[in-house]
Amino acid sequence: MTGMKEGAGENPFAEDPDPTASETEKETNATDTETSTETETESTMSSSSESQQSQRQSMQIPYKFRRDGVQDGRDRVPLFLQPETKRAERDALRELEKRFDDDVSLTDLREGLMMVGLDHLDEVEEQLEEWGHGMTFDT
Structure with a gap:
């Protein structure tokens, strides 16, 4: 036997020997x-x-929504603040939470303040001068 029954129809594996034009x-x-x-x-x-x-x-997608936590993708750096700076930071946090009508993490606030400060180095320079940077004691 060849595997195909007689009269079962065309052999689907057979090639057409003479196709018409x-x-x-x-x-x-x-x-x-x-x-x-x-x-x-x-x-x-x-x-x-x-x-x-x-x-x-x-x-x-904004950073806030694609991270697993506030520390995700950030390096830990020590931050020491003077008491008046710490109070201003707390007040800024409260103000921004009112504006967003949502919680703002202290970590996000601090990095936001840092980024804005980096864009305004002239103002940062003025603050540093108030703290005594740039003073010389040459006679």
């Missing part, structure tokens, strides 16, 4: 259409992918 044309047209459709699909997918990637970049 019209069948060849149909196959060629079908292949061209498939290739054209695939190219259009790839082009659409590529532009869609680029669009989604640019949206992801512009819609980055």
Whole structure:
């Protein structure tokens, strides 16, 4: 036995020995259409992918929501504050919590203050001068 029953229909594994010209044309047209459709699909997918990637970049999740805790992604640095600075920090924390109508972590506040200070070095320089930086005692 050959594995196929007689009269069971066509052998799906058999090759067509002599395809007619019209069948060849149909196959060629079908292949061209498939290739054209695939190219259009790839082009659409590529532009869609680029669009989604640019949206992801512009819609980055804020640090507060992508971290596991306030210390996540931060280096520990010692911070020693004078009493008046500590009071001002506490007042600033309360004020910002009112503005956000939400809790603000002291760690976030401190880093926010640091980042703003880094953008305003002239004002930081003035504060440091008040504390005596830049003074010389040459006679």
